[in-house]
Amino acid sequence: MKRYVLTRILKSILSIFAVVSIVIVMIYTMIPSDKVFDNDAGAKKMKGDQLVTYKMRKLKELGYQDYASINEMCIATFGDNAKACSDGDEAARSQAVDKYASKGYAINTLKSGEPYAVHKYRWYELLGRFYSKLLVIDNVNAIKDEENPDLERKYYWGKNPYNGTPALLCSGCTYKYQLYFDGSFPFIHQNKFRLDFGTSFPTSQGVPTLQVINEGQGPNKKVEQNFETGLTEQSALIQTSCQYKFKTDHLDEKRFNDHYASCLSYHESPSMVQTSYTLGLIALVIAYAMGIPLGILMAQNKDKLVDKVGIAYINLLIAVPSLAFIFFMRSIGTLFGLPDKFPQLGFNDIRSYIMPVLILALLQTPSLMMWLRRYMIDQSNADYVKFARAKGLSQGEIFRSHILKNAIIPIVNGIPASIILCISGALITESAFAVPGMGKMLPDAIKTTNNNMVITLVFIFTTLSILSVLIGDILMTVVDPRISLTEKGGK
Amino acid sequence: MSEDKKNLILSVKDLEVKFKVRDKVLTAIRRISMDFEEGKVVAIVGESGSGKSVFTKTFTGMLEINGTVTNGEIWFEGKDLAKIKNDKEWEQIRGKKIATVFQDPMTSLNPVKTIGDQISEVIIKHQGKSKAEAKKMAIEMMGRVGIREPEKRYNEYPFMYSGGMRQRIVIAIALACRPRILICDEPTTALDVTIQAQIIRLIKDLSQEYGFTTIYITHDLGVVANVADVVAVMYAGQIIEYGNVNEIFYDSRHPYTWGLLSSLPQLGEKGENLFAIRGTPPSLFEEIKGDAFAPRSNYALKIDYEQEPPFFKVSDTHFAKTWLMDPRAPKVEPPAAVRELHERMLALTSKGGIYGER
Numbered sequence: 001m002k003r004y005v006l007t008r009i010l011k012s013i014l015s016i017f018a019v020v021s022i023v024i025v026m027i028y029t030m031i032p033s034d035k036v037f038d039n040d041a042g043a044k045k046m047k048g049d050q051l052v053t054y055k056m057r058k059l060k061e062l063g064y065q066d067y068a069s070i071n072e073m074c075i076a077t078f079g080d081n082a083k084a085c086s087d088g089d090e091a092a093r094s095q096a097v098d099k100y101a102s103k104g105y106a107i108n109t110l111k112s113g114e115p116y117a118v119h120k121y122r123w124y125e126l127l128g129r130f131y132s133k134l135l136v137i138d139n140v141n142a143i144k145d146e147e148n149p150d151l152e153r154k155y156y157w158g159k160n161p162y163n164g165t166p167a168l169l170c171s172g173c174t175y176k177y178q179l180y181f182d183g184s185f186p187f188i189h190q191n192k193f194r195l196d197f198g199t200s201f202p203t204s205q206g207v208p209t210l211q212v213i214n215e216g217q218g219p220n221k222k223v224e225q226n227f228e229t230g231l232t233e234q235s236a237l238i239q240t241s242c243q244y245k246f247k248t249d250h251l252d253e254k255r256f257n258d259h260y261a262s263c264l265s266y267h268e269s270p271s272m273v274q275t276s277y278t279l280g281l282i283a284l285v286i287a288y289a290m291g292i293p294l295g296i297l298m299a300q301n302k303d304k305l306v307d308k309v310g311i312a313y314i315n316l317l318i319a320v321p322s323l324a325f326i327f328f329m330r331s332i333g334t335l336f337g338l339p340d341k342f343p344q345l346g347f348n349d350i351r352s353y354i355m356p357v358l359i360l361a362l363l364q365t366p367s368l369m370m371w372l373r374r375y376m377i378d379q380s381n382a383d384y385v386k387f388a389r390a391k392g393l394s395q396g397e398i399f400r401s402h403i404l405k406n407a408i409i410p411i412v413n414g415i416p417a418s419i420i421l422c423i424s425g426a427l428i429t430e431s432a433f434a435v436p437g438m439g440k441m442l443p444d445a446i447k448t449t450n451n452n453m454v455i456t457l458v459f460i461f462t463t464l465s466i467l468s469v470l471i472g473d474i475l476m477t478v479v480d481p482r483i484s485l486t487e488k489g490g491k
Numbered sequence: 492m493s494e495d496k497k498n499l500i501l502s503v504k505d506l507e508v509k510f511k512v513r514d515k516v517l518t519a520i521r522r523i524s525m526d527f528e529e530g531k532v533v534a535i536v537g538e539s540g541s542g543k544s545v546f547t548k549t550f551t552g553m554l555e556i557n558g559t560v561t562n563g564e565i566w567f568e569g570k571d572l573a574k575i576k577n578d579k580e581w582e583q584i585r586g587k588k589i590a591t592v593f594q595d596p597m598t599s600l601n602p603v604k605t606i607g608d609q610i611s612e613v614i615i616k617h618q619g620k621s622k623a624e625a626k627k628m629a630i631e632m633m634g635r636v637g638i639r640e641p642e643k644r645y646n647e648y649p650f651m652y653s654g655g656m657r658q659r660i661v662i663a664i665a666l667a668c669r670p671r672i673l674i675c676d677e678p679t680t681a682l683d684v685t686i687q688a689q690i691i692r693l694i695k696d697l698s699q700e701y702g703f704t705t706i707y708i709t710h711d712l713g714v715v716a717n718v719a720d721v722v723a724v725m726y727a728g729q730i731i732e733y734g735n736v737n738e739i740f741y742d743s744r745h746p747y748t749w750g751l752l753s754s755l756p757q758l759g760e761k762g763e764n765l766f767a768i769r770g771t772p773p774s775l776f777e778e779i780k781g782d783a784f785a786p787r788s789n790y791a792l793k794i795d796y797e798q799e800p801p802f803f804k805v806s807d808t809h810f811a812k813t814w815l816m817d818p819r820a821p822k823v824e825p826p827a828a829v830r831e832l833h834e835r836m837l838a839l840t841s842k843g844g845i846y847g848e849r
Contacts, residue, residue, distance in 0.1 A: 391665075
């Protein structure tokens with residue numbers, strides 16, 4: 001079992017890499033790179049050489065290509081003696097240009113006559129660059145600040161400023177709080193290992209993609225907190241998230257004794273992930289709480305009125321396009337005074353949640369009911385049911401302790417997936433109610449050619465899908481004694 | 492049919508069972524009357540579709556949903572089982588008073604419940620014992636049917652058991668509440684030959700120990716010869732011959748019984764062609780006129796096609812439903828294989844083998 005799970009995890013990781021690699025290669029080689037600037041406000045204001053230079057630089061930043069202006073070529077070629085070259089010495093320039101050309105760079109010329117070198121990355125270079133910087137391990141030598149040569153390099157024990165529990169701190173790392181505990185899931189938090197998917201562009205420019213997904217939304221929320229200098233004030237800063245800041249200002253110095261002053265903030269509203277997850281999870285619980293008893297009831301009363309009404313309900317919900325159903329339900333909601341857009345009452349009003357959750361739940365019930373009913377009816381024709389009847393058990397006892405146990409197995413397999421994949425949000429429902437959740441994230445990222453965001457989301461969704469299948473399989477071994485996870489052949 | 496009504500445990504009178512199949516009505520059981528004596532082993536034999544299983548299913552109300560008892564009475568413990576309509580009353584009979592063992596032990600047990608649970612749930616249900624008591628009784632029962640180290644195996648699942656072991660568990664479940672009648676619906680068909688003998692032996696031993704009446708449904712006459720006290724031969728929804736085992740094997744009167752006995756593969760001799768009854772059983776969708784076996788019989792008389800024969804008494808315990816028994820009928824000899832049956836059986840049993848234990 002252990003070995004099996006390990007190999008499964010190994011295979012899972014491989015498949016995640018495979019999927020992500022394919023997506024990266026597709027994005028960088030098959031979509032015209034110029035599309036990146038379609039939604040970029042900065043590019044719209046420029047023209048001529050300025051625009052070309054901007055684009056080249058941006059494409060380099062985004063990982064499409066390597067680019068060198070004539071100045072950079074000079075510096076790379078002559079080092080400290082680059083002055084003549086930069087000032088326009090023809091011989092030196094052509095020497096620098098030749099050097100780049102010989103390295104396989106394409107040499108183009110701006111309208112002003114200045115040459116520049118561009119090298120479009122090939123697919124293996126793209127993958128190499130992506131994976132080499134994917135996993136970031138924070139260490140005491142991570143920060144190189146020339147203006148702060150006395151920066152101590154050490155790990156030390158301190159306290160979580162919010163709850164006083166011990167925390168592992170670091171001086172010289174990117175993050176100050178390396179390991180700390182608090183009351184929010186998953187209770188143990190670390191900043192030692194991070195995945196770096198790059199920054200978002202052109203929306204939320206410069207913000208790491210994971211932060212875009214994870215950070216709270218809406219205005220900052222100030223809470224009273226103590227800083228290490230002894231200062232107590234209303235502040236939105238999250239101290240445990242602080243990173244090294246190269247240039248601290250006097251406000252920072254009032255709060256912090258060291259350079260770790262670049263912190264995330266508390267926000268009024270939860271992040272996109274959290275919003276989607278809250279909605280999805282509540283909906284899921286309701287869906288199962290409704291679907292399973294109803295499915296059982298239908299199977300028990302096969303061909304009777306209850307069953308027929310149930311089948312009509314299932315057919316109706318499957319036949320009606322979900323968009324129509326959502327808008328229909330939404331207008332029913334407004335009859336009861338419920339908002340038809342989530343932001344109308346916002347995050348802090350329970351009425352905002354009722355309709356989206358209800359709709360999400362109802363949309364999941366038909367398939368749940370249908371499959372459970374079907375599995376149970378399948379099982380009720382099995383020989384062991386006949387024998388259970390011959391044993392003198394009542395219909396109810398047979399359903400409860402014999403049939404359900406068998407019929408629920410395939411349902412159980414799907415539960416982890418349903419729970420975990422709530423994260424991905426519900427595109428249509430969230431759009432209809434303008435819920436700021438994850439649902440629209442991937443389509444939006446694709447539309448705006450936010451490459452890093454697309455890759456991030458693909459990575460997250462792939463990982464979660466594979467993980468949920470694995471957990472589903474492990475869960476199966478719990479409910480079905482016949483299944484054991486072993487490498488080859490069962491025991 | 493037996494005149495003296497001593498120790499009757501189950502008495503069936505004029506039983507008729509009909510099935511609705513696609514708007515047509517099929518008469519599966521055509522007015523059977525039969526008495527079962529307490530403690531005896533009764534074997535019901537006949538080819539597939541003769542109504543053996545349907546007949547016994549009426550004793551526990553286990554007919555398929557499209558089947559109904561349309562006529563007759565089934566008397567058991569002063570109660571007419573044919574009148575029972577709701578499941579609640581049946582639950583007091585099934586498993587508790589009349590238990591059934593089905594053909595395929597591989598599928599009779601719930602694959603995701605432990606063996607122990609499946610035994611003790613009957614005990615809890617019918618005897619109102621606590622869980623701990625039921626467990627104790629179940630373990631005892633498991634030991635009784637020949638499961639070694641039952642305490643250890645109590646929490647195991649059916650898939651960990653072989654077919655023979657599962658059938659032992661099925662028997663343990665069936666007997667857990669000490670039923671008065673055990674119906675064995677082809678209990679050994681799905682098992683291999685050596686296991687068959689063990690299971691038959693086990694049922695026989697337990698029936699002596701617990702004193703229940705056993706009803707075997709089988710088309711294996713070898714099993715019948717080995718265990719039965721009384722044999723009833725069924726054909727097309729009727730019992731056509733009835734008697735104790737020696738009478739049926741060595742003094743049978745009905746041409747169908749002759750056919751069955753002649754086609755016993757165990758009794759076939761090298762070099763001889765094995766006998767087969769020609770034709771197929773009649774359709775039970777239509778009303779059958781006369782003797783149902785007549786079209787397939789080598790001994791059919793003209794009257795067989797016109798009038799249904801009554802039961803003729805051969806001895807106090809032996810009855811046959813054939814016009815050949817009528818004093819006016821021509822005298823016919825049973826086929827050679829049947830005449831020599833005694834010798835062949837003796838030869839077979841003296842050679843040992845699975846039927847030699849009787």
